[in-house]
Amino acid sequence: MVGVTVIGxxxxxxxxxxxxxxxxPSCHVTIVAEHIIEGTTSFGAGAIFRPTSEYIPGVNIERAKKWTQDGWDHFSSLAMSEEAGTAGIAITPSFMLSQTEISDPLYKDVVFTFHDLREEEVRKLGFNKYFKFGYLVTTVVITTKLYLAWLLRRFLQNGGKIERRRVNSIDEFVGRCDVVVxxxxxxxxxxxxxxxxxxNRGQLLRVKAPWIKYCVYTDGDAYIIPNQDLVAVGGCREDNNFNTSISKEDSKAIMERCCKICPSLKSAxxxxxxxxxxxxxSPLRLEKEDIQSDRGKMIVVxxxxxxxxGIGLSWGTSMEAANLVVSCINSQSKL
Ligand SMILES: Cc1cc2nc3c(=O)[nH]c(=O)nc-3n(C[C@H](O)[C@H](O)[C@H](O)COP(=O)(O)OP(=O)(O)OC[C@H]3O[C@@H](n4cnc5c(N)ncnc54)[C@H](O)[C@@H]3O)c2cc1C
Known part of the structure; x- marks a missing residue:
């Protein structure tokens, strides 16, 4: 029987x-992870579907486009299905605001709609004080705590097994499975x-503002993303900062920035x-590696x-990774 272990x-x-x-379908898949859903980065992310090459540096553009399209096909069909509510996927109008013209983001040709806003429209919405360019995009927002739970349910229903623990050395999997992912x-x-x-450290707040039914995403460290229950208000980007403590100064600055764009947040x-x-x-690492350790050989994807x-790209990259696992197993003549 073929066995695959996924770390994470x-x-x-x-x-x-x-x-x-x-x-x-007949493969034994086990997930080993220190944190399962809660405690992961994925659990708290915004999260809006808007892959841009700027945020995935070093990746070949055609490959990035395929990940974006595959991800969109998955999330948009979930959004249009009867599972949308339980999977936490919502079709959401989104204002993308920028000081400079946005040149062909990866999501432009795949999302439901993407329109330039006229100068007059940016002004009517009150965005012109801080941003010169605006785009009205119909994309999807993912309430990650619901989506991760939906994925986990699917994994367990398909016979998957979970082990909650920290992995200290990759060597422990030698001889225990065919491929480690x-x-x-x-x-x-x-x-x-x-x-x-x-x-890259990011901080956000979740506020009670059920009247906000649209996203605002800016190039000025400010975004507002309505989740199913609360509204995510962010953010900041700090490279090489490992600190996961809440900074009250960051929260204050985030709220100030976001209240300028969306004054009704003041009462949230x-x-x-x-x-x-x-x-x-740079680049995102999606490849096979043959590892030789003291204990023996191992194939890692x-x-x-x-x-x-990561939320937007997760499905597309996972499809490619799963195909890679199949070819590794085929090359061992296990199928
Ligand atoms: C503030 C913020 C806002 C964001 N907004 C968006 C957005 O709007 N749209 C979007 O697409 N993306 C967004 N992202 C990015 C996105 O959240 C990440 O790219 C994505 O969550 C990465 O997912 P992951 O599964 O690779 O990592 P993680 O979610 O961090 O999961 C890693 C897993 O590996 C496990 N692990 C690690 N080391 C070990 C070990 N030694 N032993 C056992 N287990 C281990 C962990 O326990 C965990 O289970 C945002 C991120 C932040 C911080």
Whole structure:
């Protein structure tokens, strides 16, 4: 019997595990992770679907376009299905605001709609004080705590197994499975000694503002993303900052920036504050590696380093990673 172990239970680990089960229904897939859903970066992210090449540096554009299209096909069909509510996917009008013209973001040709806003429209919405250019985009917003739970349910229903624990050395999997899939994000620094991956600290608040039914996403460290229950208000971007404590100064500055764009936020009650570390790597690592350790040989498929777009890119990259796992197993003549 073929056995695959996936390290990591954030959006990338769970999506990769589910895609492996889709391609290899009889395979034993086990997820090993220190944090399962809660405690992962994925759990707290905004999260809007808007992959841009700026946020996935070093990746071939055609490959990035395929990940974006595959991701969109998945999220948009979920949004149009009867599962949309339980999976936490909502079609949401979104104002993308910028000081400079946005040149062909990856999502432009795949999302439901993408329109330039006229100068007069930017002014009527009150955005002209801070931004010169505006785009009205119909995309999807993912309430990640619901979406991750939906993925986990699917994984368990397909017969997947979960082990909650920290992996200290990759050697422990030698001889225990056919392929190890590494979706440990920032954990790859320690597990694989990869110094190319580093954190980018982000903080956001979740507020009670049920009247806000649209996203605002700006190039000025301010975004407003309505989730199913609360509204995510962010943010900040700090490279190489590992600090996951809440900064009250950051929260204050975030609220000030966002209230300028959306004054009704001033009366919103704060429910919680959250910090996450974006896994930054140029390029995102999605490849096979043959590892020879003291204990023996091992095949590892890496899928990590999704930067600021990990929720949006997760399904597309996971499909590619699952295909890679199939070809590794085929080459061992296991199927
Ligand atoms: C503030 C903020 C806002 C964001 N907004 C968006 C957005 O709007 N849209 C978007 O697409 N993306 C957004 N992102 C980015 C997105 O959240 C990440 O790219 C994505 O969550 C990365 O997912 P992951 O599964 O690779 O990592 P994670 O969710 O961090 O999961 C890593 C997993 O690996 C496990 N692990 C690590 N090391 C070990 C070990 N040694 N042993 C066992 N397990 C281990 C962890 O326990 C965890 O289960 C945002 C991020 C932040 C911080």
């Amino acid at each position: 239970a954030g959006v990338v680990g769970l999506s990769t595990a589910v895609n492996i089960q889709r391609l290899l 590494n979706c440990s994000a920032i954990g790859s620094r320690q597990l694989f000694g990869d110094k190319k991956i580093y954190p 009650e704060i429910d919680n504050e959250w910090v996450g570390l974006r896994p930054i790597r 890496h899928n990590y380093g999704h930067c600021s777009d």
